[in-house]
Amino acid sequence: MWNTGDFDYDFSSPFEVPLVNLPQFLPHFSIPTLENKPQNPIMDTLKLEKMNAEMPKRHFQPELLPPELALLTLDTDRLAEEENSRTRIEELWNSAVHRKLGVQNGILAWDRLRSTHSKRASSTAYLSEQDPLVSASARNYVQPRFFHPSDSLLYVTQHQLFRSLKIVVLGFSSPYHVWDPLQERFVQANTGEDGSRGFILVDGKDETVSNSVIARFLKIGTLLRRLESLLSSLRARPAKEGPTIHAFAHSLSTIIDYLRQGLTTCPPNEDELTSDKADLRLLSIWTKYAMYEEFLVALADLCDRSESLSPASYPSLDSSPIPLLSHIYEHLNYHYEHNSSSNICAIIAFLLANTSQEYLQDTASSVGFNGKQRRKQKKSEEKQNGQYDFDIDEEEEEEDIVDLLDEVDDSFPDFFPEKVVQALPAAQKSLLLYQIAQPDSPYLTSDSKNQSMRWLWTTEDILASWNSLPPGDSDSKPLLSSSVPNSLHTGATLYQPALSGFQLYDLEPGVAISNASLQVKDDSHSILCSFINDFPVSLPPIVPTLSELMSLTFKDLLDHASTVSISLLSLFVSAPGILNFHSHLILLRSYLLVASPAFKSRLLSALFSDAGEYGVDATAHSMTIQSLRRRPGKKIKEGKQPWAVGLSPHLLERETWPPVGADLSFFLRTVIVDSLDPAKETDSGKVEREQVVAEAEWRLGFAIRDLPTGSGRNKWLDPLCMSALDFLYMDYKPPRPLEILIPPEVLSKYQRMFTFILRLFRVESSLKSLFRMSTHRAVATYLFPTLTPSRKLLLHFRFIAQTFVSSLSGYVFDTAIGGNFDPFLARLSGNSSAPDSPNVNGRGFSDVFDLAQRHSALLDDVLSACLLRSGQRGVGDLLRQCLELVLEFTVVVGELHRERLQEYQAAALVEDLFRKFTVKTTTLIKVLKGLVEKSSPSTALTSETYPGHTRRPTGGVDALYHLLTRLDLTDWWSKFGRR
Known part of the structure; x- marks a missing residue:
């Protein structure tokens, strides 16, 4: 055990012994190689025991004790006389065996030989469970610490240590530990300079135990001091950053005071x-x-002030409400998932509840949940202050409704349930629309505050909310409360209950100082203690997770938001008057989709002509005032331009295109006014129009659009082309609240359909003119009188073109428009019982914005059915080219009828056009078949009704099967193409 060799080394000098002079460590034993034969462990063991029993006993030779121990145990004189006497040392150990000294474990160690050894009995044989001084001295001897000149060792008693640590845990410097502002941690006093390190050793404890004990106290003090530094920086932030970050600072201050x-x-x-x-x-x-260490570690992690971080690596705390509240909730959810202490969850829940209070109230106010919504009162305030400018047009001051709705924020903290995130933006926008559509709505004028956002943390509140019972006392009490005795009320000013605290300022100076009841009391500590005591250890079974608890917390808000959205939807769908969306849709369909027979006939009369002769009509329906002043019987001068077959001759009277002028505008205006539904007699006997129809005179109107010019883009400048009327479109100005249902994007889709319908009318009118020109009246009027094959081809081409155009026209109005619009209008009127229409008031729509999306999707289906979408450009161009070839055919025949072309010239042109038309049509049929087979594997007609025998929309691409059936029912086009 002891090294008795002669080795003298000065430990104060640096260690410079060369490696070559170090002694080599050689093995003191060897294991013989096993023989290559079967082993018999039992017999080998018996032989070994026999050998050990027959061996002579060894003589006991104890090692010499070190001199310092011998001084404590033996007589100095005798030791000097018998220094080399092994007999004396053997007697010493033998006496130690017989002298128990009250010890029961029987361990023989040199430490028991000292006179100061404890005489108390010890029932354990472990050295670490012996007396602290014994354990510390043994560990220090077995594992001596390395000595370094810069190390500073400080030996203290437990009383001295705890007197110092009681100060450190509160975040203050003590005699042994001081605060380092650079590292933001507590370090041992008088250390750190010139790389010196400090170690505190408690009496009876070694270095490891001492550091382990002190580390917890230093960690608590360090985290507490870091949180206070963060709190100071939060309080220094300006007020413009919002109340959320300051509520967080106040809640954090309350928790720090509590700890x-x-x-x-x-x-x-x-x-x-x-x-x-x-x-x-x-x-x-x-x-x-x-427990306090766990609290502070959780708070430090939440605030990004952990002990492992250095001040330079502190993340900045975002003061915006959404990321801040999401950050707090993320840590709360983490502790719930990792089954942390309920007190830790309670502290973070308290922090979340108080920090989010203002944000939740603003969110609830944005949908009118807890009283009147805060609206913009800019104009009213200007009127009250006498700053209203009467020269400014109020319509110009109105903010665009789209921009107004775009200001609504659709981002929320992470603890908002998914359904609430989807419903709140719609409800907020609906309430903004209510301000425009119905300013006297109860959602805007009600001051009731019976409903409010409140957190559900206790089991009683959770069960009450689950069973839809009235809640108990709210746990979200104000942190600062003040009361004014009734005896001190001045009576000069009456305050509302929410402002009763301001009565304090009406008192005489000095009253609040002498009266203790007027002192402002800080109840934050008691509120936090009550919150922690009432906080449940675990969530109830009805809400086993935190996300389920959030869903229950926001249930009332979700119900109110859904009610607001459905109420506005009912206002637009069910309520009569100018805001009835069904009436506006009928108007849009009648005019922009030319579904009204009266408007269609007047529009055809104004823009098109099916006359078989070229000339200008001089009747009262003429386009220009000049034609009205023409004398009767005066011969009309024939123009030099080619005959634009199908167009009204009045548009070509001035031989300029496009015929833009006041005459055109006036005449088209009369087309709209004359085609409006007449007034009807009401139940009261009055004769009046529906309000939507009455205002249509100025909401509907024709307009001229600026079209591009250039190579390949100037066909609208040629009256012979099918796109000659593309410059003309219809515009509609819906009421301001309905702009959300009829936005400019949807109106542009209506206008694209109107342009397509004008092109179709142009081709239909030209074909009617062709029939009039080619009808047999006299032999002299035959077209191609000398070329019989060309005349037969003319008649055949006329029949095929008429069949193609009439089938396309019937498909557009009956299937593409009627097949999609009629079910949608029936659904709005409440006559639909489709399976996706469970809501009677909302007609199956969740809110106004869902209705707007369905309206836009309806127009997308109509455009898709007419091959007008951008993704259908290829097949749409085939259809347009087929119609253009038909129009060119009628123009050629018109020029032949006017005798401006010779028979042989016209015959070649007709043959070429017929060949091109057959090729294009055959290709169109093949492409349509491919689209139909791609969209539906079955070639059979799909069911056009729901299970309740209600009509369903034909859809977009699905409707192409009807077009294919109309154009090629018996595959005759395919056979014709093969011929």
Whole structure:
């Protein structure tokens, strides 16, 4: 055990022994190689025991004791005389065997030979469970610490240590530990300079145990001081950053005060520290602070002020409400998932509840949940202040409704349930629309505050909310409360209950100082204690997770938001008047989709002509005032331009295109006014129009659009082309609230359909003119009188073109428009019982914005059915080219009819056009078949009704099967193409 060799080394000098001079470590034993034969362990063991029993006993030769121990145990004189006597040392150990000294374990160690060894009996054989001085001295001897000149060792007693640590845990510097502002942590005093390190050793404890005990107290003090530094920086932030970050700072301050008060009451108390006889149980005291260490570690992680971070790597705390609240909820959810202590969950829940209070109230107010919504009162305030400018047009001051709705924020903290995230933006926008559509709505004028957002943390509140019972006392009490006695009320000013605290300022100076009841009381500590005591250890079974608890917390808000959205939807769908969306849809369909027979006939009369002769009509329906002033019987001068077959001759009278002018505008205006539904007699006997129809005179109108010019883009400048009327479109100005249902994007889709319908009318009118020109009246009027094959081809081409155009026209109005619009209008009117229409008031729509999306999707289906979508450009161009070839065919025949072309010239042109038309049509049929087979594997007609025998929309691409059936029912186009 002891090294008795002669080795003298100065430990104060640097270690410079060369490696070559170090002794070699050689093995002191060897294992013989096993023989290559079967082993018999039992017999080998018996032989070994026999050999050991027959061996002579060894002579006991104890090692010499070190001189310092011999001085303590033996007589100095006798030791000097018998220094080399092994007999004396053997007697010493033998006496130690017989002298138990009250010890029961029987361990023989040199430490038991000292006179100061404890005489108390010890029932354990472990050295670490012996007396602290014994354990510390043994560990220090077996594992001596390395000596370094810069190390500073400080030996203290437990009373001295705890007197210092009680100050450190509160975040203050003590005689042994001071605060380092650069590292933001507590370090040992008088260390750190020139790389010096400090070590505190408690009497009876070694370095490892001492550091382990002190580390918890230093960690608590460091985290507490870091949180206070963060709190100081939060309080210094300006007020413009919002109330959320300041509510967070106030809640954090309350929690820090709560923890500091708890740390103050932890053992040891002042009496135990001042009494030297008090037994300070180190492990018991050290365990008492474990709870506060967990609290501060959780708070430090939440605030990004962990002990492992350096001040330079602190993340900045975002003051915006959404990321801040999401960050707090993320940590709360983490502790719930990892089954942390209920007190830790309670503290973070308290932090979340108080920090989010203002944000939740603003969110609830944005949908009118807890009283009147805060609206913009800019104009009313200007009127009250006398700053209203009467020269400014109020319509110009109105903010665009789309921009107004775009200002609504659709981002929310992470703890908002998914259904609430989807419903709140719609409800907020619906309430903004209510301000425009119905300013006297109860959602805007109600001041009732019976409903409010409140957190559900206790089991009683959770069960009450689950069973839809009235809640108990709210746990979200104000942190600062003040009361004014009734005896001191001045009576000069009456305050509302919410402002009763301001009565304090009406009192005389000095009254509040003498009256203790007027002092402002800080109840934050008691509120936090009550919150922690009432906080459940685990969530109830009805809400086993935190996300389920959030869904229950926001249930009332979700119901109210859904009610607001459905109420506005009912206002637009069911209520009569100017805001009835069904009436506006009928108007849009009648005019922009030319579904009204009266408007269609007047529009055809104004823009198109099916006359078989070229000339200008001089009747009262003429386009220009000049034609009205023409004398009867005066011969009309024939123009030099080619005959634009199908167009009204009045549009070509001035031989300029496009015919833009006041005459065109006036005549088209009369087309709209004359085609409006006449007034009807009401139940009261009055004759009046529906309000939507009455205002249509100025909401509907024709307009001229600016079209591009250039190579390949100037066909609208040629009256012979099918796109000659593309410059003309219809515009509609819906009421301001209905702009959300009829936005400019949807109106542009209506206008694209209107342009397509004008092109179709142009081709239909030209074909009617062709029939009039080619009808047999006299032999002299035959077209191609000398070329019989060309005349037969003309008649055949006329029949095929007429069949193609009439089938396409019937498909557009009956299937593409009627097949999609009729079910949608029936659904709005409440006559639909489709399976996706469970809501009677909302007609199956969740809110106004869902209705707007369905309306846009309806127009997308109509455009898709007419091959007008951008993704259908290829097949749409085939259809347009087929119609253009038909129009060119009628123009050629018109020029032949006017005798501006010779028969042989016209015959070649007709043959070429017929060949091109057959090729294009055959290709169109093949492409349509491919689209139909791709969209539906079955070639059979799909069911056009729901199970309740209600009509369903034909859809977009699905409707192409109807077009294919109309154009090629018997595959005759395919056979014709093969011929």
